[in-house]
Amino acid sequence: MRVDLARLIASQISVHACMTGFRMAAPLMALREGHSAWSVGVLLALFALAPVFLALPAGRFADRHGLQRPVRLAVTVASLGGLAAVAWPTFWVLCLSATTCGAASGLAMIALQRHVGRLAHDATELRQVFSWMAVGPSISNFLGPVLAGFVIDHAGFRWAYLVLALLPWLAWWWVRRTQELPRESAPEGARKRSSWDLLRQPDFRRLMALNWMLSSCWDVHTFLVPVLGYERGLSATAIGAILGGFALAATAIRVLMPWIAARLRESAVIAAAMFATATLFALYPFAHAAWAMATLSVLLGFALGSVQPMIMSMLHQMTPPHRHGEALGLRAMAINGSSVAMPLLFGSAGAAVGVAYVFWAVGGVVGMASPMAWRLRPAVAPPERSRP
Structure with missing residues (x-):
C-alpha cells in the first residue's frame, strides 16, 4: 500500500500544482494590466466553475472506471488549458485556462x-492515509x-505558463503503473438512489x-x-512566498497527523481549527509588512491544514463504499460552488468596504x-476488508 500511496500523492501534486500556480499567476497578471479587483474575483471564480457542474458526473465516472482513465483525461485537459495561455496570454484566454485547469484538477x-x-x-487507517494524501495539496500549494x-520575476509570464502546463504530465507518469482495485457493487436488490439522498443524513449535512x-476561509486567503500584496508593493516572489508559507505549514501539520491520528477525534480537530481560523482572520488586517503577513499565513496553514484529513475520514465512514465517488463529487460541488461565488462576493465587498471587513466577517x-x-x-462504520 505504501508504494501505491506514494505514487498517488506524487500524481496529485503534479496536477494540482498546475492549477495553484495558474491561480497565483493569472490574477497577478490581470492586476498588472490594470484590471480591477472584481475582475480578479471573476478570474479566480472560474477555477472552480467547471467542477461545480462536473463534480457529481466525475464522481460517478470514477465509481465506474476507477483511477487511470479519469486521471488521463484530467492531464490532457489541464495541459491544453495551460498551453493556450502560453500562446495567447490575454485576460479572456486566462479565463479559459482557469476553467480548464480547475476542471482537470477537480476530476x-x-x-x-x-x-x-x-x-x-x-x-484509523482512513485518518492516516488521508493525512498522507493531504500532504499532496499542501506541497502543490x-x-x-x-x-x-x-x-x-526571471523570465516572464509566458515561460511561467509553459512550465505549469507541463506539470500535469508528471501525474500520468506516476499513476500509469498503479493497479486498479475491483469495482464496488451496490448491495443486491438495492434501488438506485439520487446523490442528494446522501444529504438526508444530518451529520453528513453538517x-x-x-x-x-x-x-471559504481558504478562498479568502488565496x-x-x-490583492493585499499588490496594494502594499510586494513583489511576485514575496506574494508567492507568503502563500507558500501557508502551504508549508499545512504540509507540516499533515505530516504529523498519521502518527497521532489514532489519538484524535475528528470533530475535536475540526472545532479547534475553526476557532483558530476565526482568531487569525481577526488579526490579519493589522499585518502590513511581508513578515507579519507570512507569520499569520503560516499559523493559518497549521489550522486549516489539519482539517481535510479529518473531513475525508468522516465522509468515507458516513457513505457506502459503492457511493464514495458520489459523496466526493457532492463535496467537491459544494466547495467549488463556494469558490465560484465567494471570490465574486469578496471582490465586491473588498471594493466597497475594504478587505479588513471581509476577513472579520x-x-x-x-x-x-x-x-x-x-x-x-460517523453514522456508518467503514467496512472491514481482508488484507491481500
Missing part, C-alpha cells in the same frame, strides 16, 4: 481520493505559487456545511493575499459555527 482529485479511501481497512512567482465554511461566521463541529459523529 483528478476525486479519482485519486476515491482510490486512496479504498486502500484503508479501518477508521507551495510548489505552484513559488515556482510561478520565481519564473515570472459535515458538508463545515467543509464549505473552511473552504484571493486577498495577492468570514472569521466571525466560522467562529460562531465552531461548536457545531463537536456534534459530528
Whole structure:
C-alpha cells in the first residue's frame, strides 16, 4: 500500500500544482494590466466553475472506471488549458485556462481520493492515509505559487505558463503503473438512489456545511493575499512566498497527523481549527509588512491544514463504499460552488468596504459555527476488508 500511496500523492501534486500556480499567476497578471479587483474575483471564480457542474458526473465516472482513465483525461485537459495561455496570454484566454485547469484538477482529485479511501481497512487507517494524501495539496500549494512567482520575476509570464502546463504530465507518469482495485457493487436488490439522498443524513449535512465554511476561509486567503500584496508593493516572489508559507505549514501539520491520528477525534480537530481560523482572520488586517503577513499565513496553514484529513475520514465512514465517488463529487460541488461565488462576493465587498471587513466577517461566521463541529459523529462504520 505504501508504494501505491506514494505514487498517488506524487500524481496529485503534479496536477494540482498546475492549477495553484495558474491561480497565483493569472490574477497577478490581470492586476498588472490594470484590471480591477472584481475582475480578479471573476478570474479566480472560474477555477472552480467547471467542477461545480462536473463534480457529481466525475464522481460517478470514477465509481465506474476507477483511477487511470479519469486521471488521463484530467492531464490532457489541464495541459491544453495551460498551453493556450502560453500562446495567447490575454485576460479572456486566462479565463479559459482557469476553467480548464480547475476542471482537470477537480476530476483528478476525486479519482485519486476515491482510490486512496479504498486502500484503508479501518477508521484509523482512513485518518492516516488521508493525512498522507493531504500532504499532496499542501506541497502543490507551495510548489505552484513559488515556482510561478520565481519564473515570472526571471523570465516572464509566458515561460511561467509553459512550465505549469507541463506539470500535469508528471501525474500520468506516476499513476500509469498503479493497479486498479475491483469495482464496488451496490448491495443486491438495492434501488438506485439520487446523490442528494446522501444529504438526508444530518451529520453528513453538517459535515458538508463545515467543509464549505473552511473552504471559504481558504478562498479568502488565496484571493486577498495577492490583492493585499499588490496594494502594499510586494513583489511576485514575496506574494508567492507568503502563500507558500501557508502551504508549508499545512504540509507540516499533515505530516504529523498519521502518527497521532489514532489519538484524535475528528470533530475535536475540526472545532479547534475553526476557532483558530476565526482568531487569525481577526488579526490579519493589522499585518502590513511581508513578515507579519507570512507569520499569520503560516499559523493559518497549521489550522486549516489539519482539517481535510479529518473531513475525508468522516465522509468515507458516513457513505457506502459503492457511493464514495458520489459523496466526493457532492463535496467537491459544494466547495467549488463556494469558490465560484465567494471570490465574486469578496471582490465586491473588498471594493466597497475594504478587505479588513471581509476577513472579520468570514472569521466571525466560522467562529460562531465552531461548536457545531463537536456534534459530528460517523453514522456508518467503514467496512472491514481482508488484507491481500
